[in-house]
Amino acid sequence: MTEFTNIADATDLAGAIATGRISSDAALDAARGRAGAMADLGAVTWMADTVPAAEDGPFAGVPTLAKDLGGPFAGIPMRAGSVALARMKGLSDSDLAARFRAAGFRVFGATTVPEFGLSLSSEPAVGPVCRNPLDPTRIAGGSSGGAAAAVAAGIVPLAHATDAGGSIRVPAACCGLVGLKPTRGAVPGGPGFGNHLGGIATEFAITRTIRDARALWPCLTGQARGPFPDPVQRAERPGLKIGLLTDAKGIDPDRAEAVTRAAALLAEAGHKIIEIPAQALTAIRRASARAFERIVSVNLAGLVATGLDPDQTEPLTQAFIDRGLTMSAVDLWSTLDQSVQATHKLWQVFDRIDVLLTPMLATAPPALGSFPMDHRDCATQIERIDAFAPFAALANVTGAPALTLPVGADAQGLPLPVQLIGPMGSDLQLLGLGATIEAADQWHHPIAMFGAPS
Numbered sequence: 540m541t542e543f544t545n546i547a548d549a550t551d552l553a554g555a556i557a558t559g560r561i562s563s564d565a566a567l568d569a570a571r572g573r574a575g576a577m578a579d580l581g582a583v584t585w586m587a588d589t590v591p592a593a594e595d596g597p598f599a600g601v602p603t604l605a606k607d608l609g610g611p612f613a614g615i616p617m618r619a620g621s622v623a624l625a626r627m628k629g630l631s632d633s634d635l636a637a638r639f640r641a642a643g644f645r646v647f648g649a650t651t652v653p654e655f656g657l658s659l660s661s662e663p664a665v666g667p668v669c670r671n672p673l674d675p676t677r678i679a680g681g682s683s684g685g686a687a688a689a690v691a692a693g694i695v696p697l698a699h700a701t702d703a704g705g706s707i708r709v710p711a712a713c714c715g716l717v718g719l720k721p722t723r724g725a726v727p728g729g730p731g732f733g734n735h736l737g738g739i740a741t742e743f744a745i746t747r748t749i750r751d752a753r754a755l756w757p758c759l760t761g762q763a764r765g766p767f768p769d770p771v772q773r774a775e776r777p778g779l780k781i782g783l784l785t786d787a788k789g790i791d792p793d794r795a796e797a798v799t800r801a802a803a804l805l806a807e808a809g810h811k812i813i814e815i816p817a818q819a820l821t822a823i824r825r826a827s828a829r830a831f832e833r834i835v836s837v838n839l840a841g842l843v844a845t846g847l848d849p850d851q852t853e854p855l856t857q858a859f860i861d862r863g864l865t866m867s868a869v870d871l872w873s874t875l876d877q878s879v880q881a882t883h884k885l886w887q888v889f890d891r892i893d894v895l896l897t898p899m900l901a902t903a904p905p906a907l908g909s910f911p912m913d914h915r916d917c918a919t920q921i922e923r924i925d926a927f928a929p930f931a932a933l934a935n936v937t938g939a940p941a942l943t944l945p946v947g948a949d950a951q952g953l954p955l956p957v958q959l960i961g962p963m964g965s966d967l968q969l970l971g972l973g974a975t976i977e978a979a980d981q982w983h984h985p986i987a988m989f990g991a992p993s
Contacts, residue, residue, distance in 0.1 A: 543569060543989040548748040549601050549696035549755075552988070553643070556600040563592060563600030567645055569989045570602035573694045574648065580675070581667035582688035585616055585626070586648035596643025597754060602695055603639070606686050607649040608656050609701040609742050610728070612636040620652040620663035620682075623851035634727035635742050635759060639699065642758035650685030650698060653912065654853050655839060659709050659924050660910040661685055664853050668907065671713055672986055673953060677904040680710030686745050687714040693988045697751050703740035704831045704924065705931025708943040710745065712928075712956035713904040715945045715984050717746045717977075719970065722963045723938030725760050737834045737875070739935040747984065749944065749974045756966065779972070781805050782815040782892035789926060790898045797946045797955035798898050801976050804946075805896070808975045813892055820888070820933065824925070826881035827936040832921050833874045836863035858915035882937040889962040894972060897930040899943045899956035934960055942969040945982040954982055 542561050546552050555561040567590060574583045584607055593599050605612040608619045610633030618624040632640065639646060651661045651669040661669035661684025669684040671677040672692040679688040683700035687710030690698050700707045702720040711718025721743050728741070743759065746752045783802045787795070802812050839856065840863030843849055849860045888895065910923055925932070934941035940961050945954035957976075959969045 546696075546988045548746065548751045548988070549598055550748070550750055552696055553598045553601050563645065566600060567602045567647060570695050571647060573692070573989055574689070577692055577694065579670075580672060580688055580692055581651055581661075581669040582679070582685045582692060582694065583648050584651045584667060584685060587614060590645050590647045593640065593643045593645050596641055597758065599643030601644055602647055603644045604648050604650045604686065604689055604695055604698045605636070605646050606652060606683055606699050606701055608652045608682060609699065610635045612639070612646055615646060615649050617649060618665075619656070620654040620661070620665060621852055621856070622665045623848055638727070638759050638761075642755070646699075650683070650689055652682045652685060653910075654856050656682035656701070656703060656706055657835070657855060657859060657920065658682065658910040658912055659705070659927055660907065661710075662907065662910070664912070670907065671904055673715060674904070674951075676906055678713060678907055678909060680713035680904065681910070682706040683710045683745060687711055687716055690714070690716055690745050690747060691984070691986060693986050696988060697744045697746040697755065699742070700745045701740055701742045702935065703736050703835070704935055705928045707743060707745060708899060708931055708941060708958065709928045712899040712943045712945070712954065715954035715982060717749055717752055717973065718943045719743055719752050719966065720934055720941045721760070722940040722966050725940075725966060727761070736838050738938065739831065739834055747988075749970055749977050753967070753970050753974075756970070777809045779810045779893040779968070780891070781810050781812050782888065782895040783812050784817050784820070784895065784897040784930070785814045787817040787898055787929070789901050789929065791902050793949045794898050794900060794902070794955055798896060798957050800981070801946045801957045802896055804976050804979050805972060810972075815888065815892065815895065820930065823881045823884050823933045823937070824929065826877045827932040828921050828925050830874050830878045830881075830936045831932050832862075832917060833866065833871060835859060836917070837866060837871055838863070840864045840866075853912045854915050855912040855917070855920060858917050862917055878936050881933070885933065885937045885939060886962065893961070894965065894969065895960040897958045897960065899928065899930070899958040901927055901929060903949065903951065903953045930958060930960070938963055940964075940966040940969055942973050944973050944977060946976060947981040952985065
C-alpha cells in the first residue's frame, strides 16, 4: 500500500486526501480492510455497510470510529458493551457527533468497551475481547480500549473516546498514544448522553500525535464552528511552574523514572520544576474514588428506571445497580459536596503551580483478565482501578483537564506514559507542554498507519 507511506497521523492523511494523493474512498477501504484483517484484536465491534462521503472540514475524508458508549452517532448502533441493550442504530447525532462529521470525518463503525464502562479493560461478556496491539496478551485499557487499540493498530489515525475515570487516558497510556481529557464543559455533552455522569465524564478522542489533538480541539469545542462559545483558555507561555509529584506509592521504577525524565525535558525548555509531595493529593484521590463509585451506581440505577433489565447485565454491573438503587439522597448529596471540596483542594494546589506532572499508570498493562467483572465486589473493582491509574479519576471529579503521552519505552518495548493535569481552561497549555515532550522523540510507535510493524 505504497500510497499510504509516510502517513503518521490524521493530519498527514487529511493532507494526502486534500492534495489527491489518496482518495477518501481508498482511505476508508484501507481502514475497513485493516479492521477486518485484525478482527482477532477485538478493537472494532461493528462496521457499517455504507458510509456517507465528506467533502469539507480540516479532516475531510479521514476515516474514524465511534466509541460504543457516549453521545450517539446517527446510524451507529451503541449498546455500551451490554447484551441488555439492543443493538439499535442511533437516529440522530449528538452535538459532538455532528462536530466530528462537520470536521470531515467518515465514521464507519463502533469500538469495543467493557459493559457500561465499569472496567479498565475492554473485555465485555458480549464480546469481543479487546487486546493491546503492542502485546496481544495484555489489556488495551478501558473503557475506550477499542478506540485505543484501533488507533495503535493503525486501523484509524484517531478515534472518538470518553473519559469518566481515566477512560481516555488509561487506554492511550496502555497503547502508546496521546489522550486528552478536556476541561469540564469545553466539549458539548448532549443531547443523548444524560448529564455526563454528573459532570465527571467528558468526550474527545484518542490520537497518535499532539498535533492531531490540537487540530481536533477547535473542531469539537466550537472554536471552528457550532453554536457554543469558545472556551476560555490559558495561553501557552514560557517559564511555567511545573509541579513534579514525588513519593508516589506503588509506581514501578520505570514509570516513576519516566515522570522524572519528562520533568527534565520541561526544565530544559525553560520551565521551573517544583516538587509536590504525593500526600498533597491523598484527600482528593479518596474523594474522587468515592464519587466515581457512587455516581456511576446511581446512573445505572436510573437506567433501570427507564427499562434496563439488570438480570441481563454482568454480575459486577448488577452490584453497581443494586448499590445505586439502595443509595439514599443524603449519601448522594454528601458525595457531591465532597466532590466540590476536592475541586477546591485541587485549586489550592494550583495556587502554587501552573501544571501538575504525575505518573499515568502504576505498572505496565497487565494480562487480559486482570479486571474481571464476573463478581459483585464494587469496592475491589474501585481498588483495582485506583491501584493501576492512581491519579486518573481526580481530574474527572474536579473537572480539570488532563493529558497523557508516552515518554520512551521499557525493556519490553512497552510505552512509559506520564500525565499532565492543569486547572480548568488550561487544555491548550497542556497540549503545548505535551508537544515539548513529544518533540524529544522519546517514543516511536512501532506499528505504522495502515501497514505492518516498522
